[in-house]
Amino acid sequence: MKKTILYLLISVNYFNFSFSQEKKATKDLKKDLEIIRDITLQLSTKLTKEDKINLNNFFEVKASELKKDSLTIIDFFNFIFDSKINSKFDEHAAFNIPEDVMMPFLKNNTVFPIPIKVINKKLIVNSKKTSIPYGSIIESINDVNISDLYKRLMREGEHETYDYKMFESQFSLVYLLRIGNPNQFKITYRKSLNDSQILKTTIDGIKIEDYLNVMNNERIYPLHRKELRNQINTNYFTDSNTYYLQFNSFNWIESETENSYLEFNKLLDSTFNDIKHKKTENLIIDLRFNSGGNIEIPALLYSYIAKSPFIDNVIGKINHFNFPHTEHIIAASEVVIDENNTLPGFIEYIKQGAEKIGDQYIIKYIDNKTINPKENAFKGNVYLLIGGNTISASAYFSSQFKLNQRGEIIGEQIGGSHHEITAGYSLEYKLPTSNLTMTIPILVLSLSDEVYKKVPEKKITPNVTLSEKTRYNYFIKEEDPEIMETLKIINKK
Incomplete structure (x- = not known):
């Protein structure tokens, strides 16, 4: 089965999410949730008996929280994302969605246009072809400071180096799926690590085709990508x-x-x-x-x-x-x-x-x-x-x-x-x-x-x-x- 090249890796111990906007009946999505539960309980090799009891109770609670008549796949994703599924799967486990389902959603939206590099949890501008200078430190996006943005885009808890590597490579997609498509982004930033002056600008989002070009051709890091x-x-x-x-x-x-x-x-x-x-x-x-x-x-x-x-x-x-x-x-x-x-x-x-x-x-x-x-x-x-x-x-x-x-x-x-x-x-x-x-x-x-x-x-x-x-x-x-x-x-x- 063909898989999208635009997958999203997020620190939920299941990974790789992407979505369409078609609505699905909640009663049917609950069946998906039951299947996720069964697969986790029976195939996660690191779960203890106590883990399994707690997880089974957890899934019962989560199922009761699905109360709307229908949800988009994005709604269902965010529901799973906001859950704390202690599956104990490692980075080899993944959620994927086929390209023919994901691409229509991406093509109907715009994404954050600037590649970023994460250094000590700071978001650094990783391109010389943007209106914000290369190496600038982003302080906020659409009035949300970066520390709060992390809380909205990544799960609560301690994040490790793997999480941040995935986050920096897919920041624009994570932002779209978790926060939505604002079309424009109000950004505050400092020009360098030692600069205390806060500057402001507004930039437009870009289409997915342009985003791919930016990520493939305009990022500075990683160096020597080819x-x-x-x-x-x-x-x-x-x-x-x-x-x-x-x-x-x-x-x-x-x-x-x-x-x-x-x-x-x-x-x-x-x-x-x-x-x-x-x-x-x-x-x-x-x-x-x-x-x-x-x-x-x-x-x-x-x-x-x-x-x-x-x-x-x-x-x-x-x-x-x-x-x-x-x-x-x-x-x-x-x-x-x-x-x-x-x-x-x-x-x-x-x-x-x-x-x-x-x-x-x-x-x-x-x-x-x-x-x-x-x-x-x-x-x-x-x-x-x-x-x-x-x-x-x-x-x-x-x-x-x-x-x-x-x-x-x-x-x-x-x-x-x-x-x-x-x-x-x-x-x-x-x-x-x-x-x-x-x-x-x-x-x-x-x-x-x-x-x-x-x-x-x-x-x-x-x-x-x-x-x-x-x-x-x-x-x-x-x-x-x-x-x-x-x-x-x-x-x-």
């Missing part, structure tokens, strides 16, 4: 004898292949031969835009920087195959369910590689395997860059890096946890009334006990962080904050 589509990017800083290696995905994206592990190994072997040939002293590994992929690749990459043998252990667990509401399952692990690809066939495929222990199915992807450093493994100084988009398998690599104290970790707290990663296999449901689709992971990955013992924090935090002022100054100069700070550290040694 290069982020590459598997890896490299650079060599001669002055400091430093090799830069940006790894953007642990899924093989260069070409079709039957064995991505071998392709990754060839790529890494060639890269680290080049590192060795240059007699490199310092290596920067950048995972700030790596959202994961093949769970075997983190250990492979680490073997090219390891100084001694290490243990790799990745065990998958599926609690059961008694999936609720199978009549609404439309895809399994992105494969459309039809006469050729059936749900029983999908289940049987998983069972063939799993061991049944009690009611659970266990998949031993890597079973306490001792991995030796590669012959051309780099033995010098290593610096790891992480951030809010570092999730899933790249979170696992970060934990292995920290476990073995391989070097400095620089940037922001990672967006995903290495504790019980939900990935691998998933189901996609289509709700019968709202047509929202839910992507639900059914596999939980566990790592070695040593990782959890020595890296106990939920999400890895770097030992070198950057202040608001430092980040802002690099932003103004259009330089990469983490890379520049890392080079400073290297040059001081």
